[in-house]
Amino acid sequence: MQVKGFFTSEFRLTFAGAICAQLREPKSIQYQPAQQDYHPALTNPAPLVVIKGTLPLYQHGETGETMVGITLTILSDWMRASPIVATDAPFLRAERDWHVPLKPYICHELDQEWRWKLSELWESGTDSSNIIAVSSAWCIRNVDSLITRHLHGYRYGIVKWPKQWGQWSHGDEGVREFEALTRKLEAA
Amino acid sequence: MLDTLSQLGGAPALQKHPIFGKYALGELLRHKGDGYAWAKGIHLYSELRPVEGLEIAQTDEAARTYLRVIEEYTHAGIAAASLFGLELLELQGNVLHFHKDGDNVEEAAIAALQFSHIFTKVLYETLAEDLGDNWRGFAICMDHGDSIIVRRGKASNSSAVSLGPSANRPAKRLLYGKTPAGHAEIPGSWAASLVGTPCRNAWFAINLRDRDELSILNSFENAELESQLRGILNTYRLNRTLMANRSQPVVLVNASDLVDQGNFSTDQPLRMRAFCMRVDLDGFSSIVERAFARGDDAVEAIAKGFIKILEFGDYFEKRHYGVVRLPWAGDCVAFLIPPTADLQSFRGKEWIQFVEEWQTFGANTPDGQKHHWAAIFSNVSWAVGITYAGDGCCLVAPVSALSRKFLIGAGAPLAIAHDAEHLGKGGETIIHSTDHQSCFPTIRALFSKMAGTEFWQTKEITLKKVRDAALEAGKSENASKIQIVEKAKTITVPPPRPYCK
Numbered sequence: 001m002q003v004k005g006f007f008t009s010e011f012r013l014t015f016a017g018a019i020c021a022q023l024r025e026p027k028s029i030q031y032q033p034a035q036q037d038y039h040p041a042l043t044n045p046a047p048l049v050v051i052k053g054t055l056p057l058y059q060h061g062e063t064g065e066t067m068v069g070i071t072l073t074i075l076s077d078w079m080r081a082s083p084i085v086a087t088d089a090p091f092l093r094a095e096r097d098w099h100v101p102l103k104p105y106i107c108h109e110l111d112q113e114w115r116w117k118l119s120e121l122w123e124s125g126t127d128s129s130n131i132i133a134v135s136s137a138w139c140i141r142n143v144d145s146l147i148t149r150h151l152h153g154y155r156y157g158i159v160k161w162p163k164q165w166g167q168w169s170h171g172d173e174g175v176r177e178f179e180a181l182t183r184k185l186e187a188a
Numbered sequence: 189m190l191d192t193l194s195q196l197g198g199a200p201a202l203q204k205h206p207i208f209g210k211y212a213l214g215e216l217l218r219h220k221g222d223g224y225a226w227a228k229g230i231h232l233y234s235e236l237r238p239v240e241g242l243e244i245a246q247t248d249e250a251a252r253t254y255l256r257v258i259e260e261y262t263h264a265g266i267a268a269a270s271l272f273g274l275e276l277l278e279l280q281g282n283v284l285h286f287h288k289d290g291d292n293v294e295e296a297a298i299a300a301l302q303f304s305h306i307f308t309k310v311l312y313e314t315l316a317e318d319l320g321d322n323w324r325g326f327a328i329c330m331d332h333g334d335s336i337i338v339r340r341g342k343a344s345n346s347s348a349v350s351l352g353p354s355a356n357r358p359a360k361r362l363l364y365g366k367t368p369a370g371h372a373e374i375p376g377s378w379a380a381s382l383v384g385t386p387c388r389n390a391w392f393a394i395n396l397r398d399r400d401e402l403s404i405l406n407s408f409e410n411a412e413l414e415s416q417l418r419g420i421l422n423t424y425r426l427n428r429t430l431m432a433n434r435s436q437p438v439v440l441v442n443a444s445d446l447v448d449q450g451n452f453s454t455d456q457p458l459r460m461r462a463f464c465m466r467v468d469l470d471g472f473s474s475i476v477e478r479a480f481a482r483g484d485d486a487v488e489a490i491a492k493g494f495i496k497i498l499e500f501g502d503y504f505e506k507r508h509y510g511v512v513r514l515p516w517a518g519d520c521v522a523f524l525i526p527p528t529a530d531l532q533s534f535r536g537k538e539w540i541q542f543v544e545e546w547q548t549f550g551a552n553t554p555d556g557q558k559h560h561w562a563a564i565f566s567n568v569s570w571a572v573g574i575t576y577a578g579d580g581c582c583l584v585a586p587v588s589a590l591s592r593k594f595l596i597g598a599g600a601p602l603a604i605a606h607d608a609e610h611l612g613k614g615g616e617t618i619i620h621s622t623d624h625q626s627c628f629p630t631i632r633a634l635f636s637k638m639a640g641t642e643f644w645q646t647k648e649i650t651l652k653k654v655r656d657a658a659l660e661a662g663k664s665e666n667a668s669k670i671q672i673v674e675k676a677k678t679i680t681v682p683p684p685r686p687y688c689k
Binding site: 065096097099100101107127133155165167 | 628629651658667670686689
């Protein structure tokens with residue numbers, strides 16, 4: 001556990017760099033205090049890492065012609081919680097059913113699933129560079145996927161999240177669905 | 189009652205003809221209303237070769253030059269037709285369409301060739317000299333047979349539409365660009381009797397400007413008619429010069445600047461940016477051919493049915509803001525569709541609604557449901573060629589000649605839409621590579637490249653089909669896979685499933 005904690009804290013910037021590498025200019029990485037207040041900021045040893053950049057959309061048949069600005073905030077325990085993502089995409093449908101409960105933030109991933117997969121990679125002794133490569137690509141792919149689905153909704157007049165597009169149910173129900181899935185996978 | 193009112197000056201002039209009926213061809217062309225003629229004779233097309241390449245609509249200067257040439261060419265056509273006993277049916281862009289009545293093929297063909305010879309001779313001397321480098325000549329093609337000529341409305345874009353193989357074959361032959369300038373092409377089967385040269389090919393080309401090659405051209409000389417045609421043209425040119433000195437140059441405006449879109453297309457020349465959608469009714473020629481064999485009632489049924497198709501064309505034009513319909517050319521027609529303010533979105537997807545509405549005969553519109561246009565003819569469908577051709581620059585202008593007024597369109601979108609439509613079959617939509625590139629990726633995937641061409645093809649495209657494709661593409665399993673191989677072990681991650689508390 002101590003080694004995993006060390007990896008999480010020491011490789012956070014590497015993870016951020018791997019994400020940043022997948023974005024287009026203009027882009028930046030910066031440290032940002034977790035709190036706005038002066039005193040807590042001074043005492044907090046783990047400020048946030050914020051990545052800003054341009055994301056060309058490539059998922060669901062897109063070919064990178066549409067680009068959106070995104071901001072990813074990497075938390076200190078990034079192996080347990082996926083990055084917080086906001087986008088300036090003008091076509092976002094600010095609805096909970098579209099996984100945008102509050103514009104401009106998008107809910108691209110279930111944290112339990114993120115945690116489970118990264119733990120699995122860690123436990124199986126996967127090379128650290130591969131953990132970084134897989135997790136950063138996974139994060140960007142999911143962000144791209146959700147924004148692209150919003151784009152298609154806007155372009156093709158899809159106003160209700162289609163049943164055939166995968167998602168986890170809202171709230172505890174979604175967590176239960178995930179747990180049921182992992183139990184099934186473990187049993188298999 | 190109406191007679192009394194008329195004497196009092198309070199009632200409109202009485203319509204002597206029935207609302208829709210059968211007429212002799214000459215009467216039909218002069219009669220201002222709906223009707224048809226069952227004509228037998230020669231359909232003769234004369235195509236003026238591109239004057240300014242495809243740059244006609246790029247500048248006011250080029251547009252004016254083009255209009256001047258077309259006006260003079262049309263005027264000469266009308267004058268020559270009246271001298272030689274032909275009827276000018278239509279001006280379709282840069283193609284004059286004539287008809288020479290006559291049951292006897294040889295007699296009608298000799299008259300048509302005499303017309304062609306003198307028309308070519310005089311115009312090559314007068315227009316060519318006047319235009320210098322801008323002159324590319326013109327080509328003629330003709331065929332003989334039955335045809336139904338249908339007329340609806342009386343505006344400048346109301347067409348005298350010719351239906352039947354004798355009208356269709358030479359038009360297609362000419363528009364494929366296979367007839368050389370300065371030549372007249374006749375069906376190969378006529379060659380032996382008309383020019384004494386047996387020909388096994390479908391078409392035989394006569395060089396109208398080389399009397400040494402074909403001595404028969406000498407017999408087509410008619411000094412009196414030639415002199416009359418020259419006289420008419422000289423008078424017209426003199427008057428045009430005087431008018432040009434007195435009046436302002438032609439004003440060219442952008443369609444988007446016009447407040448009243450209702451009837452703008454008939455008033456003055458316009459340069460506009462638009463998609464050109466050219467449509468062709470596939471399977472219709474065989475229906476017309478069968479009607480000739482079945483007689484009067486069948487022919488009238490075709491004419492009545494086609495009037496309804498023309499009505500659908502008018503409806504389509506009026507339904508959409510700023511759309512211009514050009515005159516029908518047989519069972520083909522072209523529309524200029526100005527894109528809405530958001531060009532990217534229009535080129536990306538919105539154009540499809542126009543294709544869909546046309547191909548379904550407006551079945552999803554209240555009027556389509558009321559008029560049942562889709563049920564008029566069975567087993568027919570529309571081939572569509574549609575393009576913005578880079579920048580969508582088009583020229584639309586009414587060309588006045590004597591008492592007739594014709595609406596013409598020119599520019600790259602028209603030429604490319606024409607080529608596209610020719611490649612398509614019923615139900616298909618053909619677009620150019622530049623348009624394909626401008627489509628949204630989901631729509632691009634619905635098209636396939638036509639081998640050996642710059643065009644892309646799809647069948648029965650609808651907005652629903654596009655939406656369904658987007659729904660399919662949006663499935664989690666259709667996101668890209670992330671796979672890394674480490675020590676012979678494949679690392680994968682789950683497909684994207686967003687989650688929101």
